[in-house]
Amino acid sequence: MAIAGTSQSTQLTPSTQSTAIITPASNMTKEAAMARIRQSGVVAIMRHTEASLAVEAAEALLRGGVDIVEVTLNTAGATQMIAQLTKHFGDRMLIGAGTVLNPAAVNQALDAGARFVVAPNTNPTIIALCNRHGIPVFPGAFTPTEVVTAWDAGADAVKVFPVSGVGPRYIRDLRGPLPDIPLVPTGGITSQNCADFIKAGAVAVGAGSDLVDKGVVDRHEFAELERRAHAFAEGVKAGRA
Numbered sequence: 001m002a003i004a005g006t007s008q009s010t011q012l013t014p015s016t017q018s019t020a021i022i023t024p025a026s027n028m029t030k031e032a033a034m035a036r037i038r039q040s041g042v043v044a045i046m047r048h049t050e051a052s053l054a055v056e057a058a059e060a061l062l063r064g065g066v067d068i069v070e071v072t073l074n075t076a077g078a079t080q081m082i083a084q085l086t087k088h089f090g091d092r093m094l095i096g097a098g099t100v101l102n103p104a105a106v107n108q109a110l111d112a113g114a115r116f117v118v119a120p121n122t123n124p125t126i127i128a129l130c131n132r133h134g135i136p137v138f139p140g141a142f143t144p145t146e147v148v149t150a151w152d153a154g155a156d157a158v159k160v161f162p163v164s165g166v167g168p169r170y171i172r173d174l175r176g177p178l179p180d181i182p183l184v185p186t187g188g189i190t191s192q193n194c195a196d197f198i199k200a201g202a203v204a205v206g207a208g209s210d211l212v213d214k215g216v217v218d219r220h221e222f223a224e225l226e227r228r229a230h231a232f233a234e235g236v237k238a239g240r241a
Helices: 030-040 051-064 078-092 101-113 124-133 142-150 166-176 194-198 214-218 222-240
Strands: 042-045 067-072 094-098 158-159 183-185 205-207
Touching: 030 042, 030 067, 030 094, 030 183, 030 194, 042 051, 051 067, 051 078, 051 214, 067 078, 067 142, 078 094, 078 101, 078 205, 094 101, 101 194, 124 166, 142 158, 158 166, 183 205, 194 205, 205 222, 214 222
Parallel strands: 042 067, 042 205, 067 094, 158 183
Antiparallel strands: none
16 A cells, blocks of 8 residues: 555656645536446546547547546656646546555646546545545455445545456445445456446446557557447446346
8 A cells, every 4th residue: 555645656746745625627526527437437547648649549539438537647747648638628528547646646636637536555645635625536445344444434436456356246246245335346347348347236447458558549540449438338338238
């Protein structure tokens, strides 16, 4: 688990642990942002995406039916990408920050316009900070104890990570005793299995390399990226049918 206040990445300057309330890029409330994420059902994860291709890649995702994008902060130029995407798309897409490991990173992500925050771990300080800013936060957890700890700390949903080794059945098993905690499985989600994760009770899935593949983007294969987005969107529909 990351220690609050440690350096997030070389891309982030150790800025300031600000106590000022940061205004998100739009007037969208936390409740509205959560409703949109639930409705979409797919969070497209941009990790190590070439910054100069981010807008074109996001346009392809949007054409395919995916309008939620998470830019991980271990991506070169991540905060600039968040700012660029937020400015370009406005309310057509919901842009958030992922791999957020410390409070300074939260402040930098929100300054850039991020409208939700995702972490691979549970850091109560980060959760409290996001709650104070009125921004949805999805901390990472895996075991039932970790999931409940994240939820009790104030998470809006819990990122169950990584699920590649356990599959959709694990989400169904978690929801047995924990039916009121929104779960967002991530890690190993594909267009072939996303419907099963939704059927198992996930409110949404986090889709990384199987959706926003770096090679596909680098080769400017935006029609393929659109096809992948459409396959994920259809998988969510099938899972909810």
